[in-house]
Amino acid sequence: MAAQVATTKVPEVRDITRIERIGAHSHIRGLGLDDALEPRQVSQGMVGQLASRRAAGLILEMIKDGQIAGRAVLIAGQPGTGKTAIAMGIAQSLGPDTPFTALAGSEIFSLEMSKTEALSQAFRKAIGVRIKEETEIIEGEVVEIQIDRPATGTGAKVGKLTLKTTEMETIYDLGTKMIESLSKERVQAGDVITIDKATGKISKLGRSFTRARDYDAMGAQTQFVQCPEGELQKRKEVVHTVSLHEIDVINSRTQGFLALFSGDTGEIKSEVREQINAKVSEWREEGKAEIIPGVLFIDEVHMLDIECFSFLNRALESDLSPVLIMATNRGITRIRGTNYQSPHGIPIDMLDRLLIIATTPYTEKETRQILKIRCEEEDVELSEEAHTVLTRIGQETSLRYAIQLISTAGLVCRKRRGTEVQVEDIKRVYSLFLDEARSSQYMKEYQDSFLFNETQTSQMDTS
Amino acid sequence: MAVQQWADALKKAKKTALISDGKRKVHYQFEDGNEMAEEYDLKTDELVMRKWRHKTTFGGQGQWTLEVGETNPTGATSDLIKENSSNPLFMRRDTKTSFQWRIRNISYPLEVYSVTAEPMERCCVIRTSNKKYYKKFSIPDLERCQLPLESTALSFTHANNTLIISYKKPKEILTLEQELLGELKKLKGTSEGDIDCKTQ
Numbered sequence: 001m002a003a004q005v006a007t008t009k010v011p012e013v014r015d016i017t018r019i020e021r022i023g024a025h026s027h028i029r030g031l032g033l034d035d036a037l038e039p040r041q042v043s044q045g046m047v048g049q050l051a052s053r054r055a056a057g058l059i060l061e062m063i064k065d066g067q068i069a070g071r072a073v074l075i076a077g078q079p080g081t082g083k084t085a086i087a088m089g090i091a092q093s094l095g096p097d098t099p100f101t102a103l104a105g106s107e108i109f110s111l112e113m114s115k116t117e118a119l120s121q122a123f124r125k126a127i128g129v130r131i132k133e134e135t136e137i138i139e140g141e142v143v144e145i146q147i148d149r150p151a152t153g154t155g156a157k158v159g160k161l162t163l164k165t166t167e168m169e170t171i172y173d174l175g176t177k178m179i180e181s182l183s184k185e186r187v188q189a190g191d192v193i194t195i196d197k198a199t200g201k202i203s204k205l206g207r208s209f210t211r212a213r214d215y216d217a218m219g220a221q222t223q224f225v226q227c228p229e230g231e232l233q234k235r236k237e238v239v240h241t242v243s244l245h246e247i248d249v250i251n252s253r254t255q256g257f258l259a260l261f262s263g264d265t266g267e268i269k270s271e272v273r274e275q276i277n278a279k280v281s282e283w284r285e286e287g288k289a290e291i292i293p294g295v296l297f298i299d300e301v302h303m304l305d306i307e308c309f310s311f312l313n314r315a316l317e318s319d320l321s322p323v324l325i326m327a328t329n330r331g332i333t334r335i336r337g338t339n340y341q342s343p344h345g346i347p348i349d350m351l352d353r354l355l356i357i358a359t360t361p362y363t364e365k366e367t368r369q370i371l372k373i374r375c376e377e378e379d380v381e382l383s384e385e386a387h388t389v390l391t392r393i394g395q396e397t398s399l400r401y402a403i404q405l406i407s408t409a410g411l412v413c414r415k416r417r418g419t420e421v422q423v424e425d426i427k428r429v430y431s432l433f434l435d436e437a438r439s440s441q442y443m444k445e446y447q448d449s450f451l452f453n454e455t456q457t458s459q460m461d462t463s
Numbered sequence: 464m465a466v467q468q469w470a471d472a473l474k475k476a477k478k479t480a481l482i483s484d485g486k487r488k489v490h491y492q493f494e495d496g497n498e499m500a501e502e503y504d505l506k507t508d509e510l511v512m513r514k515w516r517h518k519t520t521f522g523g524q525g526q527w528t529l530e531v532g533e534t535n536p537t538g539a540t541s542d543l544i545k546e547n548s549s550n551p552l553f554m555r556r557d558t559k560t561s562f563q564w565r566i567r568n569i570s571y572p573l574e575v576y577s578v579t580a581e582p583m584e585r586c587c588v589i590r591t592s593n594k595k596y597y598k599k600f601s602i603p604d605l606e607r608c609q610l611p612l613e614s615t616a617l618s619f620t621h622a623n624n625t626l627i628i629s630y631k632k633p634k635e636i637l638t639l640e641q642e643l644l645g646e647l648k649k650l651k652g653t654s655e656g657d658i659d660c661k662t663q
Contacts, residue, residue, distance in 0.1 A: 165597070167597035169595050169596075173544070276522070
């Protein structure tokens with residue numbers, strides 16, 4: 001009788017790879033214009049839409065000059081033609097210092113606050129106030145850094161930092177975050193550093209002159225500074241930008257134990273806002289503060305109702321008002337909250353105020369270029385034939401559907417250990433995921449099999 | 464005139480008085496939104512503590528900052544960085560006739576210290592010849608009343624690891640304090656003992 005051999009199974013090693021999260025517009029870097037405001041065909045992540053981008057560039061220049069506060073712009077066009085990309089391009093070109101607030105039209109409908117309150121808060125979030133404020137810093141030369149680790153290996157690190165000026169010397173106890181900051185900045189004895197007491201941020205100013213003879217060899221970028229004088233703790237003036245909404249919240253907060261029950265911001269009284277407007281005007285006249293009108297971007301603006309448009313009409317006339325950029329993909333449609341139809345679903349008197357930028361559908365070459373940029377952003381390599389097939393899919397279905405296929409095809413390619421996405425991968429994900437047209441077709445063919453299909457009357461048109 | 468302005472501001476402020484723990488506690492609310500709290504010893508009428516709370520730039524509530532009285536041993540609540548407990552502690556505690564500052568935890572002999580008044584900068588400076596301690600401080604009472612700073616009023620001693628610096632109070636300050644104390648005693652304060660905290 002043959003002896004039985006026990007079989008040992010080795011568990012299969014599964015390969016798990018992380019995919020970085022990428023926003024739909026994360027490849028937009030700017031508007032893609034040259035210094036004379038002429039649009040380049042492909043630049044800064046933008047493709048095509050030359051007339052629209054040039055118009056946006058003009059508006060951008062006016063925003064930068066501060067001459068267009070309180071104006072409104074509408075970007076209108078078919079779905080998937082770059083409206084939000086133009087708005088994001090404007091935001092990137094303005095830079096981080098100008099406030100840019102983006103919201104979709106349906107965001108303002110809330111159970112907790114009224115529509116006008118939500119719009120007011122959005123408006124005031126888009127207005128920045130640049131003001132000087134005093135902050136406490138510790139500035140000195142490092143004498144010694146001592147960091148102790150527990151013998152068991154677990155637990156928090158404990159550290160001491162000795163700083164000195166020409167006149168005095170002080171020992172500081174360090175928390176864990178400070179120890180990590182010191183290690184990251186590679187602070188050592190002899191460096192002159194500045195610590196912001198509120199945030200814990202460490203800035204290295206250079207090395208002290210008295211330590212210049214410690215080493216013969218030093219890097220070319222080493223800078224020598226004088227040891228600070230006077231006290232270690234100083235008060236320094238810093239400039240930072242806050243929005244009007246943040247000032248509103250600071251001043252409206254309930255004091256005392258009632259604050260325990262009003263956790264959210266909620267609505268802000270108009271008296272508080274009027275006081276803040278008066279105070280900010282006072283600061284501006286004294287030269288203490290500078291007001292930066294930013295940009296408020298409302299996507300899907302046809303979702304607003306007639307009350308919101310009435311409010312916007314009035315709010316745009318305020319002298320503290322940001323630039324309002326709206327986007328919509330609707331044509332002649334019903335104004336929400338009424339029975340009237342109007343272009344873009346916006347009342348005529350509101351349309352009169354707007355500068356309207358139109359976008360047109362993309363050509364095949366432009367679609368191909370956009371998909372190429374998205375592939376670079378998502379780190380997916382496409383072969384030439386696969387690129388052609390994907391471009392055709394983008395033309396026949398929609399650009400968004402084609403962009404969605406990039407990541408999925410990349411995954412399929414990785415699963416078969418390939419390095420480049422081929423036509424087979426595109427076909428596979430195309431068959432796995434339906435686009436809008438095929439999904440509608442499927443619904444029409446099999447609607448009898450779905451639930452609640454008993455109504456046989458003719459369907460009413462939904463606007 | 465500055466003395467009179469400060470006296471007027473004190474009179475106009477909204478005052479709340481309280482007697483508890485053997486101290487008379489007074490809370491002032493000034494017209495510009497600032498607040499001041501003071502504590503006086505009931506037996507000796509000496510000022511035990513004075514602290515201020517100012518509005519921040521954007522209108523929020525600031526932190527209480529101590530002007531007179533014992534320093535809070537826990538110090539700043541920041542968990543990032545704080546002074547070691549072996550460092551000198553600077554605080555102010557006045558007497559009847561003079562302003563007084565104490566620096567505890569400082570152990571150098573008396574001849575190491577030099578304390579000078581700087582009339583131009585309107586502050587006093589403490590130095591040590593071994594470059595270990597340096598402190599610039601102003602006298603807020605003189606600032607509020609716009610009185611001059613005089614070196615002759617300054618003196619210091621050292622005992623028990625503590626440096627004691629005294630500045631003799633000018634006549635104007637003494638007069639003002641007498642008047643203020645008289646007014647405070649007239650305030651209808653809450654009675655002694657435990658106080659019920661009524662729900663709002």
